[in-house]
Amino acid sequence: xxxxxxxxxxxxxxxxxxxxxxxxxxxxxxxxxxxxxxxxxxxxxxxxxxxxxxxxxxxxxxxxxxxxxxxxxxxxxxxx
Amino acid sequence: xxxxxxxxxxxxxxxxxxxxxxxxxxxxxxxxxxxxxxxxxxxxxxxxxxxxxxxxxxxxxxxxxxxxxxxxxxxxxxxxxxxxxxxxxxxxxxxxxxxxxxxxxxxxxxxxxxxxxxxxxxxxxxxxxxxxxxxxxxxxxxxxxxxxxxxxxxxxxxxxxxxxxxxxxxxxxxxxxxxxxxxxxxxxxxxxxx
Numbered sequence: 001x002x003x004x005x006x007x008x009x010x011x012x013x014x015x016x017x018x019x020x021x022x023x024x025x026x027x028x029x030x031x032x033x034x035x036x037x038x039x040x041x042x043x044x045x046x047x048x049x050x051x052x053x054x055x056x057x058x059x060x061x062x063x064x065x066x067x068x069x070x071x072x073x074x075x076x077x078x079x080x
Numbered sequence: 081x082x083x084x085x086x087x088x089x090x091x092x093x094x095x096x097x098x099x100x101x102x103x104x105x106x107x108x109x110x111x112x113x114x115x116x117x118x119x120x121x122x123x124x125x126x127x128x129x130x131x132x133x134x135x136x137x138x139x140x141x142x143x144x145x146x147x148x149x150x151x152x153x154x155x156x157x158x159x160x161x162x163x164x165x166x167x168x169x170x171x172x173x174x175x176x177x178x179x180x181x182x183x184x185x186x187x188x189x190x191x192x193x194x195x196x197x198x199x200x201x202x203x204x205x206x207x208x209x210x211x212x213x214x215x216x217x218x219x220x221x222x223x224x225x226x227x228x229x230x231x232x233x234x235x236x237x238x239x240x241x242x243x244x245x246x247x248x249x250x251x252x253x254x255x256x257x258x259x260x261x262x263x264x265x266x267x268x269x270x271x272x273x274x
Contacts (some may be wrong), residue, residue: 001274002099013173014174015171015248018214018247018248018251019244019248020232022229024229024244032081042177045176045180045258046174046176047178048179048192049192052192052193052196052197053175053255054223056196056199057204057223057224058223058224058226060109060201060204060224061100061102061104061224061225062101062105063101063201064101064162065100065104065107066102069116070100072116073100073104073120073123074097074100074268075122076123077095077096077097077100077123079093080089080092080093080123080124080127
């Protein structure tokens, strides 16, 4: 008979949250994280914040170049 | 069957010009000084190997990969050794929990969201630049430029497990520095939070 291990502690769940969102954890670890999230309100908050922080980082993408930078780099490309 | 691609100088100039903003902002996140030099070196390398680009549609990621290669080579030349952070030094910090405990925006109903919104693009860059390159580069490539972890491992020439460990520590360190930066600069007192 196999004994099912108990739920993982908050520290372990929080450590795995970003990898969990990345779907970079094993199926077994995914189940452990989800089991923990099913009863831990604080870690659900950590999960929502991790999603927010990921969105925040992704939103820092490219925008228009400052004109002097664009001029210099385009001149460089033209001279290739 | 592959379409025959135009690999003339003019074709390179057209493709590269369209990708200049993405290359420049990536370079600005990777290095404090010399972002333009990094882009120029990458453009030069890319032009020399333009014939290896199979599809025009892949020009963006291709140019970014070359830029990361140039960045990696620069780091190697500088040969600065940066010590890995001990796990327990970063492990315990939670920005989520710190914000709840310290409540720096007492009138906010969406504390965590508003806290992040206080950071302008340049503030985020300053916070990133506080991280050693060891941790900054994987963080930038994964979460800001969308590279897969396996590809980051290949680009930075380190094992996948090392990338995953550095991403974990980099995220924790980034959270710590987001908190420290706002405290040190009085960011939340500047009236930037609406």
